[in-house]
Amino acid sequence: MIIELGHYALVLALATSLVVSILPVIGVRRGDAAMMGVATTGTYAMFLLTAFAFAVLTWGYVVSDFSVKNVFENSHSLKPMIYKISGVWGNHEGSMLLWVLILTLFSTMVGLFGGNLPDRLKANVLAVQAWITTAFTLFILLTSNPFIRLSPVPAEGQDLNPVLQDVGLAIHPPLLYLGYVGFSVCFSFAIAALIDGRIDAAWARWVRPWTLAAWVFLTAGISMGSYWAYYELGWGGWWFWDPVENASFMPWLAGTALLHSALVMEKRDALKIWTVLLAIIAFSLSLLGTFLVRSGVLTSVHAFATDPTRGIFILGILVIFIGGAFTLFALRAPSLKSGGLFQPISREGALVLNNLILTVSLATVLIGTLYPLLLETLTGEKISVGPPFFNITFGLLMVPLLLAVPFGPFLAWKRGDLLAALQRLYVAAALSLVLGLGLWYSQHGGPVMAVFGLALGFFVIGGAVTDLWTRAGFGKQPLGTAWRRLKGLPRSAFGTALAHFGLGVTVLGIVAVSTFQTEHVVEMKPGMTADAGGYVLTFDGMRAATGPNYTEDQGHFTIRKAGAEVADVWSSKRLYPARRMPTTEAGIVTFGFSQLYVSLGDPMADGGIVVRIWWKPWILCIWYGTLVMMAGGIVSLSDRRLRVGAPKRAKAAVKPTLEAAE
Secondary structure, three states: HHHHHHHHHHHHHHHHHHHHHHHHHHHHHHHHHHHHHHHHHHHHHHHHHHHHHHHHHHHHOOOOOOOOOHHHHOOOOOOOOOHHHHHHHOOOOOOOHHHHHHHHHHHHHHHHHOOOOOHHHHHHHHHHHHHHHHHHHHHHHHHHOOOEEEOOOOOOOOOOHHHHOOHHHHHHHHHHHHHHHHHHHHHHHHHHHHHHHHOOOOHHHHHHHHHHHHHHHHHHHHHHHHHHHHOOOOOOOOOOOHHHHHHHHHHHHHHHHHHHHHHHHHHHOHHHHHHHHHHHHHHHHHHHHHHHHHOOOOOOOOOOOOOHHHHHHHHHHHHHHHHHHHHHHHHHHHOOOOOOOOOOOOHHHHHHHHHHEEEEEHHHHHHHHHHHHHEEEHHHHOOOOOHHHHHHHHHHHHHHHHHHHHHHHHOOOOOHHHHHHHHHHHHHHHHHHHHHHHHHHHHHHHOOHHHHHHHHHHHHHHHHHHHHHHHEEOOOEEEHHHHHHHHHHHHHHHHHHHHOOOOOOOHHHHHHHHHHHEEEEEOOOOOOOEEEEOOEEEEEEEEEEOOOOOEEEEEEEEEEEEEEEEEEEEEEEEEEOOOOOOEEEEEEEEOOOOOEEEEEEEEOOOOOOEEEEEEEEEOOHHHHHHHHHHHHHHHHOOOOOHOOOOOOOOOOOOOOOOOOOO
């Protein structure tokens, strides 16, 4: 009975979303406060109903209710509890329900924290959120219902895909959806403002916190997914430019551009049209990612569904929302007033350059991802656009961006002095080159161009440190005064510096591991050794083991350096009987920022086994850097100016509008 209650709650959520989609919009046109108020109360009801439906489905997984088709197809009674719970979103139907739950959660957050928003704007934003909720709730009920029953009831489930039975995949999808869906708020603000026809600096201040929150979650989701692919799939890589990986990366690029563009709009009332367009593009790319993963047009370890009818439904949602948004933008954009003017050499100019490079990079990834699909659709010819294309085109575009990042904070608004900024950064530039040469030398040489890549990473880090150093006045003010000034800086300044610092750390990891990693594929028998990264690995032999819902063959390796034992590691191959699917569990040992990565291959007829051994220097900097970037975003969000947003106009004012509310 409880399963039917969950289904009924989802139907009620659809009905509520329809009400919130219509009444507040009518209320805005009529100036009816009561009808506009329906947006907030209706949004809370949508969230509670969707949360109840999600909780019911989760309960079905926890108690292994195999009368529910979704539970039967994706769970098993012997599966550990954490994977029973994560199995809720480890499939198409459950993940879509999570998608809608997060969508209604963000809508609720707008209702709770939007007290300083003009009533007209708040009602329109929540109505647009309800439009999206209606579309996807209808999609779930018509094509992807997770509450369908089975009769007779199976005795046991089919288990979850083994590669998804991992802590990383328990965390990765919710984080990714929080990022994807978070951009819906930016989209709704853009559509609401276009409907009203007024966009100003206050609008940018309201949008920035939501953009920043979505960006932080999406950064976390992409980072977690990258690390999961690295340690779980046994291939030793952390990014393959898989189309579904690209589908999450493109909204991140658009969101990064939107963050910087909104800053210009808030501070200088410039780039209005461009900022609104980026808000639409960021969520449009999130919808595109949803389509790619669930339409069946892609074959990927990340893809959920292969049912073309679902793909057609989502394609219809894309056409309506993306097409409608761009149509409204085309109609309203010419009437928007242009903002303040500025010189090319200025902080605004640096942020425009940032936006230009990010959007060109985004276009490159988009073309490389979609072109093979379009070509196959039109001609039937299959081609592959792989890592070489993306590495060259995207990598080259990132060089000028990374060079420009440290300069931005040192340029004044409206008109800057490039020479003065360079004078402040020359110590960081010189030190970066020295550190790059030192790291290159410590890795026993390599391509000379690697020195410049490493120096570029150190330069971005040095620029972030120099920014805080200069703002505090170290070297010009007494130490106590400089320290007090540093502590008195706004949190957004620390957030920006941390985000740029983390970017530099990630660049260091990417360049170092791409340049200096080594790979060895050897056949080993017990007692045999292999060298990697200055370490000697001795293969000690195999043993059989049994887990809660799998069996495995484990290989043990002893690791020595200069004759002394420093570590040991187990690597294994698992078999999940319910699905008869094997997985590879890599053995990974960490030394500082570097790792030894050991993966078992196929057994040989003579009793040996193929072993793949990678030495990956500085690879952890890739993910440590993303953690620092996320910390920067969180610190910026804690800045009171972002949490409070734009001040609300006094009640004595005339009818509130976007411009009047500033």
